Amino acid sequence: MHNQVLILDFGSQYTQLIARRVRELNIYSEIKPYNNPPEDLSAYQAVILSGSPHSVRSEQAPHPDLSAIKGKKPLLGICYGAQYLAHFNGGNVAPSATREYGRAHLSNFKANEPFLEGIKEGTQVWMSHSDTIKVLPEGAELLASTEDVENAAFKLKDEKTYAIQFHPEVYHTTEGSKLLKNFLVNIAGLKQDWTPAAFVEETVDELKEKIGKDRVILGLSGGVDSSVAAMLLHKAIGNQLYCIFVNNGLLRKNEYEQVLEQYKGMGLNVKGVDASARFLDALKGESDPEGKRKIIGKVFIDVFDDESQQVENATWLAQGTIYPDRIESVSASGGPSVTIKSHHNVGGLPDYMKLKIVEPLHLLFKDEVRRVGKSLGMPDNILGRHPFPGPGLGIRILGDITPEKVRMLQEVDAIFIEGLKKHGLYDKVWQAGAMLLPVNSVGVMGDERTYEKCVALRAVESTDGMTADWVNLPYEFLQKISNEIINKVKGVNRVVYDISSKPPATIEWE
DSSP states (O other): OOOEEEEEEOSOTTHHHHHHHHHHTTOEEEEEETTSOOSOOTTOSEEEEOOOSSOTTSTTOOOOOOTTTTTTSOEEEETHHHHHHHHTTTOEEEEEEEEEEEEEEOBSOOTTOGGGTTOOTTOEEEEEEEEEEEEOOTTEEEEEBOSSOSOSEEEETTTTEEEESSOTTSTTSTTHHHHHHIIIIIISOOOOOOOHHHHHHHHHHHHHHHHTTOEEEEEEOSSHHHHHHHHHHHHHHGGGEEEEEEEOSOSOTTHHHHHHHHHHHTTOOEEEEEOHHHHHHHHTTOOOHHHHHHHHHHHHHHHHHHHHTTSTTEEEEEOOOOHHHHHHHSSGGGSSOOOOOOOTTSSOOOTTOOOEEEOTTTTOOHHHHHHHHHHTTOOHHHHTOOOOOTTGGGGTBOSOOOHHHHHHHHHHHHHHHHHHHHTTOGGGOSEEEEEEEEEEEEEEETTEEEEEEEEEEEEEEOSSSSSBEEOOOOHHHHHHHHHHHHHHSTTEEEEEEOOOOBTTSOSSOO
């Protein structure tokens, strides 16, 4: 059994980053809502309290019962979690004179403190709160301060209970991972043995036990997630796995034929289904982003229902759903986070489809999926592929979808992606693509006036899609690609480049 860390989610935008940082230490962590914690806590060797948009002074403040945790298990409170431990243990939390947000630097260290081992005075941390801890609880020991925050870190005497007013999980806290390691490994005594190889071994065993002799249908998309899910299942159940690669008419140029051949070369039992006309017909006239996603999801399920009838005794539908898909589709683990968008492969199946769902990757982030794929010996050209949304170009064509718009965007996308590869930029970008905007603008070609479409190019760097920064592609490259698109793609006369980060924008435009 691996050590496990329980993260109680109070609704912070950073809660998922805490889970990622813990897992990067090869320690398994999982998020549960503060108002619905596990009844049995025996599986968890340490607990972390997340931040929150709430104030502990508010009547609506999250107020869980920690009697089975505090003083009994190693406990770390982050931001709201720290204020909670102070406020409800006799300390004083009050509004800050100014909002404490952004970079700060640690000082006033307590000597010989294991929590701060290897951390230097002046280390940068990231603050994000409007309340501050004015007075520590009785018996608490101050561990560190910053210029503006006296009680930046403290611990409760005679307990392995620690609290920090800053966020160790964000990139701007330069030694955040070291602090988490000090708490989890040096203080809580957890083992760092949750590795990709261990995940593969345990997941394969679980799949064998769960599926038995049943047959499984898996929808391949050409992306990393479904490919790794397929190889895990193939390793577990072999030819009991029936893979289906659906052409929804919204794939990249020539992708259907190329990817189908690639899968067959990997030894997978795969069937190609060209349902492009069915998808495009169902999408006719729909311009609402959520409406398009739901139509694509429904047709996708309908196609699988048709195909499942042809696989005798099929019992399971496998999906490449990963953790960020679930986080963005529903409140994080049922907690207070806000739904951002729906995903076509999240949320279950209609009653008429008598297949059970198996999701081998549902607890993994994107970077973890790639590491698992590498452990399985999968080729780099598959693992290095940029993420591509399940609804495909359907959510990169803003407004209604027509075959002509799909053709136009496929040509634009192909020029952009091939250009990135040709200029050695593809592997420096996490995800790239083009958006067809519902905008016509005036242009001049030769001596003639044009009134044609505008496309937006998008390239971001990220690790898991939860946050992303736009990539500063060379101007010379963008100039060349823009010229090539306008010259070669009939119907486009203007190209723009998206310089928005996530947040506040999302990676996709719909």
